[in-house]
Amino acid sequence: MIDGHGDDTYSYAGIRLNFSSNVYNHFSHERLFAYLKERLSIVQHYPEPVPRSLETALAAQMGIGTDEVRVTNGATEAIYLTAWAMRRWRTAIVVPTFTEYADACRLHEHSVSFIRSLDDIPEGTEGVWLCNPNNPTGTVVSHEKLLKCIVGHSDTVFVIDASYAPFTLQPLLTLAEACGLPNVVMLHSMTKEYAIPGLRLGYLTACSKLIRWIEQGRMPWSVNSLAQEAGLWLTAHRDLYRLPLKELIQERLRVGHALEAMGICDTLPSDTHILLCCLRQGTAAELKDYLARQHGILIRDASNFEGLDSRFFRIAVQSSSENDELIEAIEKWKKTKG
């Protein structure tokens, strides 16, 4: 999908507050930028054809083998590569979820079933796509349930998008555990972990056999020099990027309660900073447009997620005062509705 994602700040003038992507906007990147400023001349050379240096650094950090990790041009390239490897398979996608899985499956001619839960995997399914924690709901499938499902479907490859793993306190299948399973591919987003969506950095992890199968589809130079360089620096400075996770989860609860109390919408359960809301009147498109034009606030119209409709919008909570501004602005919109 090209149009209709979050963070479409380019569509409006004067956006001040951005709740529309699931990125946390309050890390300081000053040191990263200072480092990159001194390194711009690297663009005069080709990047490493595949980012082996960064893969080596990530593998060391995560305690897995270098043959168990492959860096990609955002998690998006990891999705498309995996979908290519599974071309023409019968796959199932647990929805509502990130739309790129379905798009990548369509591109590579999968026969796709949309299912509501892991309990509904159809007979004969060769691959399952699960975002865990999920986008746009923020919910987590429990470690126990997921592991049981994976082991119980040993002929099915599970593609688990763990992009939001840093945003939950719930126990998750760990990366090392997943590498030990023969039928799990995990996708990861440095975009989300480090809040650098413009650089396009992601990676996938799996047992080396699955990695070899997927990497046959790789093109050279897909990750540019500055992204590779930034990735190396970020991996070495991970401590500078610690999310205030408890506060974020607390804020998500608080904002959810405030919106519920206002009677404007129902909010769905979440285990992360992501809050999916269902309006009781009006449409998400209207609300989004009002907030952007009147208040310089961007939210995600979530109506284009498979299984949702025009009532749904999504926010990723930010700082407490920003969240207050959002609540107030939505309250003003409510008044316009009489």
Next chain:
Amino acid sequence: MIDGHGDDTYSYAGIRLNFSSNVYNHFSHERLFAYLKERLSIVQHYPEPVPRSLETALAAQMGIGTDEVRVTNGATEAIYLTAWAMRRWRTAIVVPTFTEYADACRLHEHSVSFIRSLDDIPEGTEGVWLCNPNNPTGTVVSHEKLLKCIVGHSDTVFVIDASYAPFTLQPLLTLAEACGLPNVVMLHSMTKEYAIPGLRLGYLTACSKLIRWIEQGRMPWSVNSLAQEAGLWLTAHRDLYRLPLKELIQERLRVGHALEAMGICDTLPSDTHILLCCLRQGTAAELKDYLARQHGILIRDASNFEGLDSRFFRIAVQSSSENDELIEAIEKWKKTKG
């Protein structure tokens, strides 16, 4: 192909002179870098999902429609996208040439014929890949011959990689001409035109019908924020990036004559700054290793191009004094061979 391309400076310590990629190394990027330094904070936002602003700027510059150009993550992504659109086709590749066409065709299950010239297109071929000017030979198929071939094969899609168009004085099929033909896709490399291989910027041009067919395979955010921003700046400052083309062609002739006179190799005809050489004794791998380790000079071992063998190496000429250093170093290698 992941390993075995040029510009593999990461494989050796202390490379001083780089003849191994076809990039011209003597543009000054100071103003570009100064601009980017002030813009690094854009990595905190998603890039435009597809680079519409840059596509609009390029279309205006080239005098074609915005529906006739699509910016890609290097020309490489353009190759893979086009190969996806032609999946499972019978295609022919004019060799020796850039290896990525064959790799992309293999990935997308083409039935591929390798042919030596446009005169040899097999009956029933649905797509033809031609690099013009060609890599690694530097030769140009004449405008007249190419146009006649395209018109004569109206049911065949011609994918013409024009990455080296800025490096020849020979008349070529123009971009506007090609957009007017129903069966031509042209690939372009900002990497080569502006000498910024690390950024990954390319584009494809074609009539809008072919563009719509190919762009169905696009994933969002494949071109990162800094690449898009640099692309906009470069397009607006194209005058700062004028190749000393006559001098480069003159240098290519001079270097070719010097190597021939040395009796070390035969040189093949070229219409660009690219010089393909065939050693009379020893292998390109040996010569490459010697030059890198003893002289800090990198050349391209061209033995892995389809249709070539271990005797072939490729250089892209640079400044006159650098070319002199290369000639001298090769002369020294010759002496080691007795």
